Amino acid sequence: MSTESDTEGETTRITRKGQVTIPKELREEFGLEQGDELLWQKTEDGIRVRKATHSAGRGMLVDDDVSEETREEMATEMESEIREKRRSEWQP
Incomplete structure (x- = not known):
């Protein structure tokens, strides 16, 4: 899975199974670890992803x-x- 940097952030690809890799820098910055749950929310601008509490x-x-x-x-x-x-x- 390749990542590209751009002015907006990083991009990753969705696998055939619908899986996405979160860039390491973001995982570290937001304290995301294996087993954590993410909340996917539909917004007017697209999709918002955040750590579930x-x-x-x-x-x-x-x-x-x-x-x-x-x-x-x-x-x-x-x-x-x-x-x-x-x-x-x-x-x-």
Whole structure:
């Protein structure tokens, strides 16, 4: 899969299976890792792609008296643990 630079950014090709490679520079800049989900949205200008967030379920199993700050810290820690587990499962 080749990439070309242009004044707008980089281009990639869609494979026969509909897969697209996200350029490494963009993956690094936006913290995209193997296993992350992307949200594809139709807009007036075309397609918008962004990292999907799953914050809607955050804190469901936490007591009501836990502060929002603590909830966010817990969620961030859990996300890190999940990423680390994914990395270790996908390492050769």
